[in-house]
Amino acid sequence: MKKNSLLQKLEVSKKEFLEISKSIIQPNIISDQKKYRILLKKYVTLEKIVFLYEEYKKRLASLKEVHFILENDSDMEMKELATTEKYKILENLSSIEKKSYNLLFSSEEESETEDDRKAVIVELRSGTGGDEACIFVEDILRMYTMYFKKSGWKYKIIHAQKGGIKGYKEIILDLNGEEGVYGNLKFESGVHRVQRIPKTESQGRVHTSAITVAVLPKVKDIEVNINLSDIKKDTFRSSGSGGQHVNKTESAVRLTHIPSKITVECQEERSQHKNFEKAISVLRSRIYQNEKEKRLRKISIKRKSLVSTGDRSIKIRTYNYPKNRVTDHRIHKSIYNLAGFMNGNIQEMINLLKFFENK
Template sequence: MSENSFLSRLEFIKIKFEEIGQQITDPDVISDMKKFIALNKEYRDLEPVVAAYERYKNVISNLSFNREVLATEKDDEMREMAKMEIDGLEAEQTELEDSIKFMLIPSDPQDAKDAILEIRGGTGGDEAAIFAGDLYRMYSKYFEKKGWRTEVTSYSEGTAGGYKEIVLKVSGDKVYGTLKYESGVHRVQRVPQTETQGRVHTSAATVAVLPEADEVDVQINMNDIRKDTYCSSGPGGQSVNTTYSAVRLTHAPTGIVVQCQDEKSQIKNFEKALNELRTRIYNMEYQKHMDEIAKQRKTLVSTGDRSAKIRTYNYPQGRITDHRINYTVYNLPAFMDGEIQDLIDKLQFTENSERLKESELS
């Protein structure tokens, strides 16, 4: 992209940003809540781009001034100062251009959605369930730091602790766009609590992150759903209540089954289960889209391939390795305490770099 076309595109974005800024002060727009929210979101999305553009214009202006000084000034000291300024400004120009190009990459519309997170113990028996519980704790700590809300919809506890399966809804700012990198097989290497000989075992848990579907995304025929109710149970099989409040929904056309036992009210459990069912139906189509992306890309950073081994947690070495970007750090205790943002940032950068190459080639 030439400098002129780059600047023209940014100027167009600035004009659009200013127009939206005027629109959101219009009483007619304010009274239309749906339109007002959409315009506010677009305004916030464009704001950092426009701010970077203003800094970029200032750098270009200063570069032009110092190059003029270098070309016309006779004083050696002034020329030397201009050279130093030019070196710093050219580096800043390159850095800003790269940053703005990343900002201009179209985001996946799903990224702004809330998400359904499911963690399942895989190979490894009791140890896999314990590790699934460790992952749940890790994510819970991370969600607390982000200020996100969580609602557990269903779970099945492991016989030695942890979870055979736990499903929860996560709500907040750009939840899916952040968590989508966690989908895949997480492998753990450590001495299990159930091991008496002190040998290191390998087991695994599977994480799936699904963008939550809105009602407008999926229309469900209620005649296609079979509803079953049962008594919800707590740890150790204890009955949480004696009423049939837990709900299981089976969608006949797809065979998808979801259940919710989190609430004491059958109505609330039904609403949560229906929402999850809608999300899972929606994701059957969304997965096809992700599979197409996977065919085009060399990496599997966020293709949604849930069978891919994405990360190893090695306890004896205190090591975490993400196999998609060959990234290794030795801060396992902090990582398991929810300090995972640094790795997510690197995964986002890798994906955006790949998407930037795609856009430049197209």
């Protein structure tokens, strides 16, 4: 983690705080209640950030003094005291950094785009690794659903294809929430790699498997107009759960968008009409994402983004079970609490990704 990047962010926040401090007492601002409330809310958040910034600078100055003693003092007792003090300061710095990141991203209105506020379609697919990859899809699904619950978001399964032994070859979710769902999950798109000993491995060897995750913002029909004449519709019997009715009738739907060659399947509903509606929703999101990725490729020449631009071969994260570590390769950040991470505690990593995206 680069301290200079954090210091720069905090310095910008301090300048903004000083500007708002002057503006908020002006008569024209006080008389405009809407503007005053917005500025007051911003003022309160920035005041906390500025306090942490001042504390952070004090701790860094103390750390500098301790390093000077360790490098120049010949008294061993002083060096021991300095070493003890150094670890206390580093612990304090780490705590302040964590609080600062949380505060810097506590107000989504300040940085989120229109897409960031949208609900999403989440697609998980097994990649290399056979049955183990299918099992990992199920593990990541559990991780996300636990995170959704903590965030107060609701999801529905649109499409699911079971794996050979256990898990899923593919699963698609429709996710909704009052806050910025896409703004938090957009960094999850890409290849997620797992390193662990599969239950089927008799010799205790660590295997590497991978799955792909795609997070697509949900869009309305006014944003993406699909010509029905461009769609090829196929119906078939569901292979998923749902009892005799689902398996005996052709309620499952497969849609192919001829111009883009995008194919979508939906079979979770008992009604063909409902499956068609859900498939259209996913298709619309994929078409929208394709267009968005074209724009991002042009922009990426000027600005490198952490958000995946459609290249599903990009490895973004590794989950290493023997070392109890999850590592995000885009920001070179590791968290040594894999069990907690897999139980849905992923917000810390998301906050760090947001920070590096906007620095």
